[in-house]
Amino acid sequence: MGTFFEMGGYAAYVWPAYGLATLVVVGLLVLSVRRLRSAERMLTLLEQARRERVDDGPDA
Amino acid sequence: MHRFANPARFMRLSARLLPWLAGATALLLAVGLYLALIASPPDYQQGQAVRIMYVHVPSAWLSMAVYGAMALASIAYLVWKHPLAGLFTKAVAPVGAGFTALCLVTGSLWGEPMWGTWWVWDARLTSVLILFFLYLGYIALVGAFDDAERGLRVGAVLVLVGTVNLPIIKFSVDWWNTLHQPASVGRLDGPTMDTAMLIPLLVMALAFTLLFAVLALVRTRAELTWRKVEVLRLFQAAGE
Amino acid sequence: MRALWHLIRRDLTLVLRSGTDAGAALAFFVVTVTLFPFGIGPEPEILGRVAAGLIWVSALLATLLSMERLFQADYEDGTLDQLLLAGVSAEAIAMAKIAAHWLVTGLPLLIVAPVMAALIQLPAGAYGVMIASLALGTPVLSLIGGIGAALILGARRGGALLALLVLPLFVPPLIFAVGAIDAAALGLSPRPNLLFLAGLLAAALPLAPVAAAAAIRQVLD
Numbered sequence: 465m466g467t468f469f470e471m472g473g474y475a476a477y478v479w480p481a482y483g484l485a486t487l488v489v490v491g492l493l494v495l496s497v498r499r500l501r502s503a504e505r506m507l508t509l510l511e512q513a514r515r516e517r518v519d520d521g522p523d524a
Numbered sequence: 525m526h527r528f529a530n531p532a533r534f535m536r537l538s539a540r541l542l543p544w545l546a547g548a549t550a551l552l553l554a555v556g557l558y559l560a561l562i563a564s565p566p567d568y569q570q571g572q573a574v575r576i577m578y579v580h581v582p583s584a585w586l587s588m589a590v591y592g593a594m595a596l597a598s599i600a601y602l603v604w605k606h607p608l609a610g611l612f613t614k615a616v617a618p619v620g621a622g623f624t625a626l627c628l629v630t631g632s633l634w635g636e637p638m639w640g641t642w643w644v645w646d647a648r649l650t651s652v653l654i655l656f657f658l659y660l661g662y663i664a665l666v667g668a669f670d671d672a673e674r675g676l677r678v679g680a681v682l683v684l685v686g687t688v689n690l691p692i693i694k695f696s697v698d699w700w701n702t703l704h705q706p707a708s709v710g711r712l713d714g715p716t717m718d719t720a721m722l723i724p725l726l727v728m729a730l731a732f733t734l735l736f737a738v739l740a741l742v743r744t745r746a747e748l749t750w751r752k753v754e755v756l757r758l759f760q761a762a763g764e
Numbered sequence: 765m766r767a768l769w770h771l772i773r774r775d776l777t778l779v780l781r782s783g784t785d786a787g788a789a790l791a792f793f794v795v796t797v798t799l800f801p802f803g804i805g806p807e808p809e810i811l812g813r814v815a816a817g818l819i820w821v822s823a824l825l826a827t828l829l830s831m832e833r834l835f836q837a838d839y840e841d842g843t844l845d846q847l848l849l850a851g852v853s854a855e856a857i858a859m860a861k862i863a864a865h866w867l868v869t870g871l872p873l874l875i876v877a878p879v880m881a882a883l884i885q886l887p888a889g890a891y892g893v894m895i896a897s898l899a900l901g902t903p904v905l906s907l908i909g910g911i912g913a914a915l916i917l918g919a920r921r922g923g924a925l926l927a928l929l930v931l932p933l934f935v936p937p938l939i940f941a942v943g944a945i946d947a948a949a950l951g952l953s954p955r956p957n958l959l960f961l962a963g964l965l966a967a968a969l970p971l972a973p974v975a976a977a978a979a980i981r982q983v984l985d
Contacts (some may be wrong), residue, residue, distance in 0.1 A: 469756075471575070474637055477576060478576055479634075484629055485626055485630070488622050489735060492735075496746065499746045501745040502566070506751055506753045507752055507756070510757065654932045657928065657932045660926075661929040664925055665929065668919035669919055675919075678915055681978050681979045682915055682979075684975075686932070688971070690937050693932060693936055696936035696939040697939070699939065710882070
């Protein structure tokens with residue numbers, strides 16, 4: 465197990481490389497999904513508000 | 525392509541596709557990581573450091589492939605007025621930039637133990653650096669217009685200008701590199717491809733490609749949804 | 765063709781009347797080249813080795829500096845709209861502006877550069893090639909910069925954006941131009957590099973106005 469983490473002495477290079485890759489992959493996924501969710505939430509809110517205004521009538 | 529031209533249709537199709545793509549991506553990433561870090565052999569010359577290649581090279585491939593996708597989409601957008609193409613280009617630009625940045629940093633991490641220097645102006649790394657600026661320029665440009673549609677159109681022109689220039693840039697950088705050949709720098713390619721190393725490389729490349737597909741769908745959905753939000757906001761403001 | 769010539773004359777008059785823009789690029793070029801020896805030391809060997817690059821990067825930045833507002837004034841006061849409505853092609857407008865820009869920026873650089881090159885110890889055999897590279901290269905810079913200027917029309921913070929946009933596109937002419945000068949300085953043939961540079965100019969002359977026009981039309985539709 466120890467030799468695995470040591471990566472033949474190159475641990476200081478290999479692990480940051482894979483760590484950054486993980487960060488980029490996970491980061492892009494998380495940010496993208498969050499952006500989608502917040503857009504969907506905003507859309508639901510606005511559509512709801514629009515329905516209420518239409519129900520109340522234009523002069524309300 | 526025409527199947528996806530209708531936004532509502534795109535939303536339905538992407539909703540059905542996403543779970544499968546996400547699952548396949550996770551599977552391939554897991555397999556790829558296992559192969560890259562555990563199952564594949566160390567290199568005769570580079571030792572365990574060669575494992576960085578399994579992240580570096582697929583990132584390089586994706587960074588160029590994403591730009592190619594942006595170029596095709598920009599043509600569809602400007603020439604055929606494909607309604608989703610502009611949003612797709614905007615959506616995937618950060619993904620391309622991310623892969624490019626990953627390629628550059630892993631290139632540094634690979635270069636330091638191999639050649640004792642954190643940055644090397646070798647032809648490929650330099651071209652990727654310039655590609656990174658092309659991505660950043662696009663992202664900045666599209667975001668700089670109050671009128672979102674205008675930003676998409678101008679951005680598409682920029683992408684096409686960049687596409688025409690990319691072969692020229694690559695050629696000139698190659699040329700420049702041979703003129704100034706540094707003392708003992710080889711290509712950041714890794715060893716000649718043994719099957720034991722080719723398979724993990726291809727698996728990781730495929731995993732990254734599927735990841736790109738997932739991100740492209742999610743982000744394009746987000747762009748479409750935000751556009752609907754903007755339209756509703758305008759109605760609201762006009763109605764008040 | 766006559767319309768193009770009229771446009772160029774109009775743009776030249778506007779620029780020369782304003783005065784400040786025209787001089788700024790040249791002043792920037794002179795100041796930048798002059799500053800370098802203070803930054804990297806006065807040793808002739810070192811200066812001479814990097815002189816070609818210094819001249820060219822300074823010329824490039826000076827071009828960039830004066831490029832930002834290329835279409836701005838006409839865009840803001842509606843002239844651009846009127847010209848297009850009157851049937852003038854966007855390509856002609858772009859070509860005229862770029863030509864005027866080069867006449868006011870590139871040409872003076874070309875004239876002043878040999879003096880600045882002498883200040884930073886450019887090797888003796890390289891002067892002719894340096895002038896040739898600037899003669900071929902500065903129009904390329906104006907042409908590429910023109911595309912950038914058209915792209916940032918109506919954008920916020922256009923200046924910073926412009927630098928980011930055209931930087932990748934400026935790399936090839938820079939490489940070939942400096943390559944030619946360095947070759948000449950070493951006694952080798954500058955022809956391959958100069959031919960590539962000429963090729964860039966030949967390609968940019970028809971293509972850049974088309975790209976700039978496409979950008980202008982996107983903004984005005």
